[in-house]
Each structure stands twice: as structure tokens, then as C-alpha cells.
Amino acid sequence: MSDLDELYQTLILEHNKSPRNFRALAGASGHAAGRNPLCGDTFDVWVKVRDGLVEEVSFLGQGCAISKASASMMTTAVKGKTVADADALFRRFHQVVTGHATDSADLSDPKLTLGCLSAFAGVSAFPIRVKCATLAWHALMTAIHSPDAGVNSTTP
Amino acid sequence: MSRSVMSASADRALAWDVDRVRADFPALRRSVRGHPLAYLDNAATALKPESVIAGVAEYYTQVSANVARGVHTPSQEATARFEAVRERVAAFIGAASPAEVVFTAGTTAGLNLVAQSYGAAMLEPGDEILVTEIEHHSNLVPWHLVAARTGAVVRGVPLTEDLTLDLDRLEQMLSDRVRVVAVCHASNVLGTVLPIKQIAAMAHRRGAVVVVDGAQAIPHLPVRVGDLGCDFYAFSAHKLFGPTGLGILWGRTELLAKMPPWQGGGGMIAQVELTGSTYAPPPMRFEAGTPPIAEVYGLGAALDYLDGWDRVAATRYEDALADEAAERLAGLSGVTVYRPRGPRVSVVTFTVADIHPHDIGTALDAKGVAVRAGHHCAQPLMRRLGVPATVRVSFAPYNSPADIDALITGVGHAQRVFGA
Numbered sequence: 304m305s306d307l308d309e310l311y312q313t314l315i316l317e318h319n320k321s322p323r324n325f326r327a328l329a330g331a332s333g334h335a336a337g338r339n340p341l342c343g344d345t346f347d348v349w350v351k352v353r354d355g356l357v358e359e360v361s362f363l364g365q366g367c368a369i370s371k372a373s374a375s376m377m378t379t380a381v382k383g384k385t386v387a388d389a390d391a392l393f394r395r396f397h398q399v400v401t402g403h404a405t406d407s408a409d410l411s412d413p414k415l416t417l418g419c420l421s422a423f424a425g426v427s428a429f430p431i432r433v434k435c436a437t438l439a440w441h442a443l444m445t446a447i448h449s450p451d452a453g454v455n456s457t458t459p
Numbered sequence: 460m461s462r463s464v465m466s467a468s469a470d471r472a473l474a475w476d477v478d479r480v481r482a483d484f485p486a487l488r489r490s491v492r493g494h495p496l497a498y499l500d501n502a503a504t505a506l507k508p509e510s511v512i513a514g515v516a517e518y519y520t521q522v523s524a525n526v527a528r529g530v531h532t533p534s535q536e537a538t539a540r541f542e543a544v545r546e547r548v549a550a551f552i553g554a555a556s557p558a559e560v561v562f563t564a565g566t567t568a569g570l571n572l573v574a575q576s577y578g579a580a581m582l583e584p585g586d587e588i589l590v591t592e593i594e595h596h597s598n599l600v601p602w603h604l605v606a607a608r609t610g611a612v613v614r615g616v617p618l619t620e621d622l623t624l625d626l627d628r629l630e631q632m633l634s635d636r637v638r639v640v641a642v643c644h645a646s647n648v649l650g651t652v653l654p655i656k657q658i659a660a661m662a663h664r665r666g667a668v669v670v671v672d673g674a675q676a677i678p679h680l681p682v683r684v685g686d687l688g689c690d691f692y693a694f695s696a697h698k699l700f701g702p703t704g705l706g707i708l709w710g711r712t713e714l715l716a717k718m719p720p721w722q723g724g725g726g727m728i729a730q731v732e733l734t735g736s737t738y739a740p741p742p743m744r745f746e747a748g749t750p751p752i753a754e755v756y757g758l759g760a761a762l763d764y765l766d767g768w769d770r771v772a773a774t775r776y777e778d779a780l781a782d783e784a785a786e787r788l789a790g791l792s793g794v795t796v797y798r799p800r801g802p803r804v805s806v807v808t809f810t811v812a813d814i815h816p817h818d819i820g821t822a823l824d825a826k827g828v829a830v831r832a833g834h835h836c837a838q839p840l841m842r843r844l845g846v847p848a849t850v851r852v853s854f855a856p857y858n859s860p861a862d863i864d865a866l867i868t869g870v871g872h873a874q875r876v877f878g879a
Contacts, residue, residue, distance in 0.1 A: 306492060307825035311818070311876050342817060343834045343847050365847055367815035368877070429821055 309425035310432070311368065318372035323379050328361040333450030337364075337442030339434055344370050348442040350450075357381050357389050357447070362439055369432050373423060374439030380420055386447055393440050396420055400436045402427030474769060475776040480857045483508040483764070487857060494827025497862040502647050502675055502806050502853035503831055505700045507757075514760025515702055518753040526752055527726060527743075537752055544759040545742070551762055552692065553683035554709055561708040561715070561742040562750050566674040567597045569693030569708030570641075572745060573670050574601035576721040577691075577714065578639060584610030587637045589667070591616045591624055591653075592843050593646045596836040598672040602641055611638070618843060622799035624653050630661060637667045644676035644692075648835045648851060650781070650806030651799040652676065659688035668714065674698055678855070679774050679804040684709050696754060701761035705754035708745070715741035722747045773856040774805075780854045781805035784863045791870060797844060805854035808835075811870060814877050816848040822873035823850075828865050 328334075328349035338345045346364030350357060360378040365371075381389040398404035400423050426436045481487050486506045489496050498506060518540075524533035526541045542557070549557040563569045578601075582588070588602045588611055599613075606613045616632055619625045624642070633640075640662040645652045659669045673682060673694040684692050691714070696705040710718075720727055720738050724747030729737040738744045785807045789796045793812035811819055820832030831851040834841045841847060852866060 305825065307822060307872075307876065310821065310825075316877060341833070343838065343841070344817075367817035369818070371815075429824075432817075432821060435817065 306425070306428045310429060312422045312425065314376075314419060314422045315368060315372040318375040319368040322362075322371055322375035324359075324361040324382075325363060325375065326361050327363060328359055331359075331361075331446075333446035335442040335445035335449070337438045337445075339366075339370075339438055341434075342367075344435065344438060346370065346374055346439050346442055348374070348439055348446050350443060350446040352386060352447060352450075355386050357384050357386060360443065362442075366438065367432075367435050369423075369426065369435040370438045373436045376419055376422070377439050377443060380418070381443065389447065390444070392417075392420075393444060396423070396440065397437060399424050400426040400433050401430075474772040475856065477776070477857065477859050480768075481859065483510070484857050485509055485512070491827040491829070492825055494865070495861075497826075497828040497858075497865040499852040499854065499858065499862060499866060500829045500831050501678070501855040501858075502698070502851065504697045504703065505678060505855055506857065507700055507702070508761070508764050510764050511701055511757045511760045515753045515757040518756040522756075525749055540759065541750070541752060541755050544755045544762075547759055547762050548707055551682075552707075552709055553685050555685065555712060558740070558742055559709055559712055559715065561710065561745045562755060563693070563706040563708050563745075564704060564751070565697070565706035566672060566693045566695045567601075567706075569691075569706050570597055570670065570672060571601045572708055572721045573691050573693070573710070574605040576718045576745070577668070578602070578605040578611075579608060580717075580719050582606075582609040582611040582638055585636060586611040587634060588613045588639045588641060589616055589629070589632055589637055590614070590641045591643070592618050592839050593622075593624065593649065593651060593653075594641070594643055594837065594839070595647050595672060595674070596838070597674075598641050598643060598670075599839070602639070615839065621801065622649055622797065623651055623801050624658070626654070626657065626661070629658065633661060633665045633667065635665060637662070637665055639670060640667050641670045641672070643672040643674075644682070644687075645673075645679065645804045645806075646799075646837075646840075647675045647806070648808050648837050648840055648849065649797060649799050650675075650803035650808075650853075652680070652802035652804060654802075655687045655689055659690075663688070675804060675806070679777070681770065690714055696758040696761065699758075699761055700764065702751070702754040702757035705751045705758055710741070712741070715745075718744075720744050720747070724748045726750075768856070777805040777854040777856050777858065780858055780860070780863060781807050781852075783860070784852055784854070784866060785809075787863065787867050788870070791867070791874075793874065794870065797849065806851060807853075808849045808851045810846055810849050811874065814873060816850045818877065819850045819870065819873050822876060823866065823869040826865060826869040826872065828862075828869045830866070 331349035332352045333350045344366030348362045351359040362374045484506045524537045526538040545557045548560045616629045662669045668690040670691040671689045677694040692709045697703040727747040796809045816832035
């Protein structure tokens with residue numbers, strides 16, 4: 304597979320075309336905007352956390368295929384997870400897209416395997432695109448942990 | 460090979476031996492992801508000929524001394540070359556004297572110098588600074604900063620439907636409160652060449668000074684500051700096939716003479732007491748600290764190199780490449796090309812339906828084609844075009860028709876990958 308096909312896997316292209324949870328969220332407990340001032344990409348992420356559980360996640364915005372598909376797949380991946388597991392998943396995801404971890408076999412906790420998110424492993428061959436893949440994730444972390452940050456920008 | 464460039468300009472091809480020119484640029488010999496490099500990002504920075512690299516190396520290997528400070532021979536050699544290049548630059552742009560040529564860190568630094576020195580000293584609350592919708596952030600943000608500091612007001616002149624500056628609106632907006640008109644000579648996104656001579660005449664009738672961002676014009680157009688009639692003209696060495704980290708600010712003698720220093724330090728003083736100081740005349744007044752000496756050596760080599768080109772033929776050649784690229788891109792389904800009517804430099808901006816410019820940029824990179832994707836530090840212009848970002852290709856005289864073939868093939872490949 305070429306670098307390009309590795310990057311733009313079918314799953315990523317599909318989520319780019321038909322993003323999941325692409326809407327604002329009524330009754331959200333947290334909201335944050337993720338903006339990349341270098342490229343102008345911008346996403347709003349909403350989250351509903353109750354009793355330490357991520358009940359709902361949604362997003363809206365515009366950006367490249369990588370950032371949009373990443374946001375979409377993030378919403379499906381963290382829904383129903385505990386906040387602690389969502390945090391750990393992001394750390395794991397970050398390692399993979401930056402090329403610092405390619406082998407998930409060492410993970411004893413099955414909740415932290417990337418599953419579909421491993422489609423983003425190809426990003427590591429294009430370092431400039433790491434910010435695209437993590438833009439919505441940074442916004443999610445702000446929305447969860449600093450829900451009062453409101454529309455404050457998150458610069459990855 | 461693209462037929463029409465070769466056929467439409469058979470005579471030009473004779474006048475411009477691109478293979479010979481390409482041999483001068485070592486970066487063109489590298490490959491990218493298994494493909495020959497098709498470098499179409501010249502508006503970001505130009506590649507360097509071997510002689511410029513040698514010019515920088517000459518300084519470090521044979522001189523490596525500071526300027527204007529030493530009594531020793533290497534320092535005197537460095538100073539002599541430094542000032543000789545200043546004279547070379549003055550001749551290159553038609554300055555009245557070498558003292559009108561200030562070495563800076565780049566176009567951005569030059570424009571900030573004018574804003575922070577001339578602007579901060581001359582502007583009063585309620586004074587107006589006119590900028591245009593087509594400017595690079597470098598010719599907007601420095602004016603935002605000085606406006607906040609002085610109470611002056613920044614106003615934006617819009618573009619026409621043809622993506623050129625609306626001169627009627629400019630005329631209307633040139634009130635008696637306008638002190639500064641800040642415009643680019645050529646747009647970094649669209650390539651539009653603005654009629655500086657006309658703008659300067661209009662501004663001068665109202666007593667405003669004209670500050671020109673020349674970064675995108677200097678590699679393509681013969682710039683004679685006297686003919687342009689502007690008051691300041693800033694550009695960068697690195698877009699002119701020279702080193703990074705060096706720029707030139709040209710200013711009229713009488714304006715530079717009344718401007719206070721922007722940055723203080725060594726080399727820019729007349730006399731320093733413990734609690735106060737007086738300053739050297741221009742250009743030294745504006746060159747605090749050790750300047751980019753190796754880069755000035757490199758710029759001298761770049762100007763020598765350009766002497767070997769028929770620059771009219773070079774520009775005609777790169778313009779033909781840009782026209783060819785624009786025409787072939789516009790022929791692809793789903794591609795929108797944004798081209799101004801009238802004079803322009805060899806820059807072509809486009810978007811592809813349903814594919815974000817960054818994804819096009821990455822898809823082209825995978826084929827060895829280097830382009831710029833994004834807002835190009837021109838967010839107001841992106842808003843005017845109604846797009847968040849675009850893809851930009853920009854040509855230099857060492858580009859070949861094969862580069863356009865790679866571009867067109869790459870865009871088609873991206874469309875297949877994305878199913879667009």
C-alpha cells in the first residue's frame with residue numbers, strides 16, 4: 304500500500320463523507336472549539352458527561368478529511384466510555400499518529416485498543432497532519448476537563 | 460510534456476533554456492517519496508542556485524568576521540562586501556542612494572519597521588491607515604498593532620469582481636485623514652499585480668505615504684522604486700533565490716531621515732551616555748546588532764546570478780507555465796481556478812470540489828509535487844473568495860512543463876482516491 308492509500312483508508316474517506324454525530328448537542332455538560340490557526344480548520348465539540356461516564360459526544364465544523372474523519376470516529380469511540388478510559392484512549396491515539404507506538408499487542412486492557420481508530424496509523428508518515436488528526440481530540444479533552452472554557456480556542 | 464507551452468512559445472523556448480537553468484539548482488536533483496521533485500511553492504520561498512550556497516559558504520570559510528566593528532583585515536573585508544552588496548541592491552531597485560537600503564530580517568520585519576517607526580511617530584488618534592482585501596497578514600497585522608498603539612484607524616479597500624483592487628473605492632476612501640496606504644505589489648494568493656504608480660499618485664494627492672509589500676513582485680517584475688513612486692518598498696532575499704533571514708526595506712531618504720529607531724543596540728548609535736543616546740543616520744539607524752552577514756554575501760551572489768538571466772525571457776517563460784497550468788486545471792471537472800484579470804505574476808490558486816485543500820496538498824506531496832495549501836496568511840482574501848482555504852501553485856523560471864504534468868496527474872489521482 305502506498306503512503307497515500309495508507310493515509311486515506313476507506314474508513315477515513317467514508318467518515319469524511321458521512322460524519323457521525325455531526326450536530327450540536329442540547330444539554331451538553333461541556334463544549335470547546337478546536338481551531339488550528341495555521342490552516343484555519345475549526346471544530347466545535349460538545350460532550351455530555353454524567354457520573355464520570357461520557358454519555359454523548361457531537362461535533363460540527365470544517366476541515367480536511369483527516370480532521371473531520373478523526374472527529375467523527377472519536378465521537379463513536381468515546382461514547383459510553385468512562386472519562387478515565389477516554390483520556391487513556393486519547394493518549395494511545397496520540398502515540399499511534401505520532402509514530403511512537405505501532406504495536407497494540409502490549410496493551411493488557413482491551414478497552415484501550417484502538418479498534419477502528421488504528422486507521423489513523425498512516426498519519427505518522429505525514430507529520431504535518433498530526434495536528435489534523437488530534438484537533439477534535441484536544442477540543443474534547445477541554446470540553447470534558449474544562450467545561451467552563453466555553454468557546455475558548457484549543458490550539459493543538 | 461505539455462504541448463501548448465512548448466508550441467505556443469517555441470520562440471521563447473529558444474530564448475529560455477530551462478534544462479541549463481535547472482542544472483544550477485541542486486535541490487531540483489532530489490526526489491520526494493520516490494518521485495522527482497516538482498517544486499511549485501516558489502511564492503513561499505525560491506530554491507537557491509549553487510552560486511548562492513557558495514556565496515554563503517565563502518563568508519563562513521574565508522571571512523567569518525563581524526562588520527563595521529573590527530580593525531582587522533577579515534572584518535574590513537566583510538564590511539567592504541556588506542556595503543558593496545548594499546550598493547548592488549540600490550542599483551537593482553533603482554534607489555537614489557545606498558543609504559536608502561536598510562537590511563532587515565525579511566519583508567515582515569521591514570513592514571513592521573515602517574509601522575513601528577514611521578507609523579508610531581506620525582500617526583495620531585483618528586488618522587487612517589488604508590489596507591486592501593488582498594494583503595498578506597504581514598501587511599495587515601503590523602498596522603493593526605500600530606493603530607492600537609496610536610488610536611489610528613485601519614480601513615480596508617475591497618476588490619472588484621475581477622479580483623483587482625477597486626480604485627474607485629480607494630479614491631473615495633482617501634480622506635484627508637489617511638496617512639498611510641499599505642498595499643502589496645503582487646498578491647501572494649492570486650498573483651494580481653496592483654498599479655502602484657497610480658495608487659501612489661492618488662495617495663500623494665492626499666498627503667499619504669505608500670508602503671509596498673514587494674515580496675511577491677521582486678522575483679518576477681523589474682522593480683524601479685523611482686518609477687513606482689511609492690515611499691517604502693519591502694522584500695525578502697529568499698524569494699529572490701537568495702538566503703532566508705534577510706530582507707530589504709527601501710525608503711525615501713527624507714522619510715528615513717525623520718524616522719526614530721525601531722530597535723536599539725550596537726551599530727545604530729552616534730553617541731551613548733549611561734542614561735541616553737543619539738543615533739546614527741540611516742541606514743545604520745535601523746540596523747541594530749550584528750546583521751545577517753553571510754546572508755548578505757548570499758544575496759550578492761543571487762544578484763550576480765540574476766545578471767546571467769534574460770529576466771524578461773524568464774518572466775515570459777514562467778508566465779506561460781502559469782497560464783498553461785491554469786488552463787489545464789480549469790479543464791478538470793470539479794476544479795475552480797481563481798485568476799484575476801489584468802497584470803499578474805505566475806501564481807495560480809484553485810480549489811477542488813469536495814476535497815479539502817490540505818488533502819490535495821498531501822495527495823500531491825505523495826507524488827513529489829510541492830504546493831501550498833491553506834489560507835496563505837490571507838484570511839480576509841479567503842473570506843472575500845468565500846472559501847476557507849485554497850491550493851496554490853507558483854512558478855519560477857526553473858520549473859518545467861513536466862512539473863505541470865505531475866500536478867495535473869496528481870490532482871486527478873486525488874480525485875480518484877476521494878471518489879470526487
